[in-house]
Structures are given as C-alpha cells and as structure tokens.
Amino acid sequence: MHSTHPIEALKHQLGLLGATAGKGFIRLSTPCQVDSLVGWLNVQSMLPRLYWQSRDVGAVEYAALGAVKAFDSLAALQADLAALAEIGVEQPDYFGGSAFDPTTPGWEHFPACYFLLPRFELKRHQGKATLSLNLRFDDRCPEAEIAQARACLAALEKEQPLPRLLPQVYQREDRPSPNEWAGWVAKATTPSHLAHTPKVVLSRETCLTTAEPPSPWALLARWQRGAAECFHFGIQLTPRAAFIGCPPERLYQREGRRLITEALAGTTHRVRDTQQDQALAAELLADKKNSLENQCVYQQLLAQLEPLSQHAQMGEAHIVKLRSVQHIRRLIHATLHRHVTDQQLLSVLPPTPAVGGVPRASALAFIRQHERHQRGWYAGVFGRISHASSELAVAIRCAHIGSEAIRLYAGAGIVAGSQPEEEWRELDTKMADIMSLLGMG
Structure with a gap:
C-alpha cells in the first residue's frame, strides 16, 4: 500500500x-x-x-x-x-x-x-x-x-515487495513409498473390493525437509501466475505454519438459490505439441477407466443434490486444460429448495468422490486403514461464505508449509483397470507445477 x-x-x-x-x-x-x-x-x-x-x-x-x-x-x-x-x-x-x-x-x-x-x-x-x-x-x-x-x-504495516524465492536444498520423502502404493492399488482393485467400493481416492504426501522453508506468500504469488484456470488461496493461523494452494476444482458456487457444482475427475498429462495435446484430450474423453472415475463423481453429486434441490441438470463432458494436466469435467446446475443453507450443503457434499471415493463410507474406511500421513486440510474445502452467495473450492494442488518442511499432496482415483505405476506418475504430474517452483522439477 x-x-x-x-x-x-x-x-x-x-x-x-x-x-x-x-x-x-x-x-x-x-x-x-x-x-x-x-x-x-x-x-x-x-x-x-x-x-x-x-x-x-x-x-x-x-x-x-x-x-x-x-x-x-x-x-x-x-x-x-x-x-x-x-x-x-x-x-x-x-x-x-x-x-x-x-x-x-x-x-x-x-x-x-x-x-x-x-x-x-x-x-x-x-x-x-x-x-x-x-x-x-x-x-x-x-x-x-x-x-x-x-x-x-x-x-497495520505498509505493503512491501515480496521476498525472492531463493534456491534451497530439500530432502524428499514420499508417504507411501512406491512399493506401499503398489500394494494399496492391488488391494483396492481386487474383484471382492471393487464389488462394494468401485472407487477409492488414495493420496501421497511428499515431504520436502529444509533448513529454511520459503515465505508461503512469496511461493503462492509465484504459483498463481501459472495457474490462471484455478482458485488461489492461502491461510496462516500461526507465524510458522501456512496452507496455500491453486486448486482447479469447485465444490460449489451459490447465488441465492442457484447452485453450480461439478464432477472433475479423469486425468492425463499435457505436451507442448498442440496436435499431440489434443489427441491426449480425445483419448482421455474416450478412456473407459477415466470415464468411470468421472461417472462415480457426478452420480453421487446428483444423488446428494436430489433432496436439496427442485431440479439438477448436468452438462456434457468436456476437457479442462491446466498447465501440466488436463481433466474431464461435467458442470451441474441446480435450484435449491427454499431455506437450504450452506451448513446443509457442506454437511452433505464433501468429501466428493473426486477426493474420497464411492461409496463414501467404505472408501473413507479404506483410506483411514491404509494412509499413514495426515491429510489435514488437503482435499477439504476452502472459500468464502455469505448470506447472499458463497463459493468454495476443493483444497487440492496444495502445500502445507511448516517451520522445517513443505508437505505436498496429490491423489489418484483407483477404479477397475488402475495400474500402480500409471497412478504414481499421475501423482507426479499433479505436483509438477509446485515442484518446479521449488527447483525440484
């Protein structure tokens, strides 16, 4: 200022x-x-x-x-x-x-x-x-x-230029390890497990230990420059702990009784060549495994909105292109019943199948049993609420910054046909932007 x-x-x-x-x-x-x-x-x-x-x-x-x-x-x-x-x-x-x-x-x-x-x-x-x-x-x-x-x-203090992001040396540890991940995916894709839980979203925490983590606000400022199609958020409750992110996924947007939500699931990487990139997008839309991932999300969202709304309409599947990845997205428009509150919406909608799984109870049980890291606010919700309107994002593509480490998070939807190596590479792709900013790309 x-x-x-x-x-x-x-x-x-x-x-x-x-x-x-x-x-x-x-x-x-x-x-x-x-x-x-x-x-x-x-x-x-x-x-x-x-x-x-x-x-x-x-x-x-x-x-x-x-x-x-x-x-x-x-x-x-x-x-x-x-x-x-x-x-x-x-x-x-x-x-x-x-x-x-x-x-x-x-x-x-x-x-x-x-x-x-x-x-x-x-x-x-x-x-x-x-x-x-x-x-x-x-x-x-x-x-x-x-x-x-x-x-x-x-x-109040006057505005000052943000500190520069200086090169750091990081010690990396992935939780789970690639071998543990392969074991989780194998369990989640057995016919007996798929019979009652067709989708579970498993996550990885990548812990980058360093003597002096960067300013969370300087890191967010750099990150958001390359994340034009995303939400941008940051919160710092104590001097030495912050949570920042540039997530692409909207939980919902409400204007009065009008509500928009979305099924954002199904992922592939991007390449520089325009024709090859378009070919990857077409393959993604046609891919059975990724279409099943997206279907699990929109079916549950429609079922959850049914008792809360007069009607809900879903749009056609289309591709959303981000810096390093592209996703399948379907928009859902609904008109809420009178007196439906944000408390009701937030008690029902999250965690969506895009970050939890289907059905919710058995997917969460699998996550609680296997994931040793704490998800915390990763894959939770973040945003703004008011009487007239509200908008909240799903808190993915994020970083938890502490006094001695930066913890990055990414998840992959495990369904029939999921392969451990492919899903592990998808986690790397989803973390690519922030890893590049930290000099780890």
Missing part, C-alpha cells in the same frame, strides 16, 4: 462512529492503492492472514487480516449468518475452510473447521482496491470494540 491515507481515513470514520454505533455488523471502507494483496499480507504481523480468489476471469481478489469473530463449526457459522440476517444489517463475508476428514487427527494449528469474519478486508476488483474495517456491535461492548479496532489500525 503506497501511503497511510487509507488508514487515516478509516481512523476518521471510526472516530465519527463513536457512541452512534448501531447493532450488528458495520463495515467502514475507503479506496486505496496496492500492488500485491499477497505482498500486503506477507508484511503484516497480525494473525490470522488469509487470501482468496475464485478461478473465474475478473474475479474479486480478497486479503483478510485479523479476526472479529472465528467459528470452529459450521453450526456456529450458520447461527451467526442467521443472527445478522434477522437484524437486517449489511451482511459480511466469512472466509475459511475445513479438513478432509474431521473425525481423524489433523495438522497442528489447523482445527477441523475454521471460518472467520476478518477485522480487515483488502479487496480488489476490476483494478480498484478497497480497504475495509469490520466491526460487530450485537454481542460486545461498543467502546471495547472501537478501542480494539483502533489498536488493529495502529498495527
């Missing part, structure tokens, strides 16, 4: 608010100039820090800092949404995510579910940036809330 004028403007607005503060939620906003929202987040000392941008062209870019209020359950978040809607004031945006499997041990410093109403929102849309200060007066003393907001304003 180029000057302190936006901060002074917010201080002035806060001073005018004083004892006239109303009930519920209040957002004070002022225009500002910023080069990099991620760079602004990186220099702040306040926590938590969060970044979010949808994959749509021209999507709003959000940087969230601090927390007016945080929620460790979907029920608590939905209760807050309902309380503010009843008051009838301006409605805020909440940001956050949840783990793949909340019933199992997760990552240190990452709750099974965490959503926040940020103290500050730095938002950019169509080249114009706005800095907002959020306040709540429905459940706290107005004088104390204003005093805390003043202290937070005083703690």
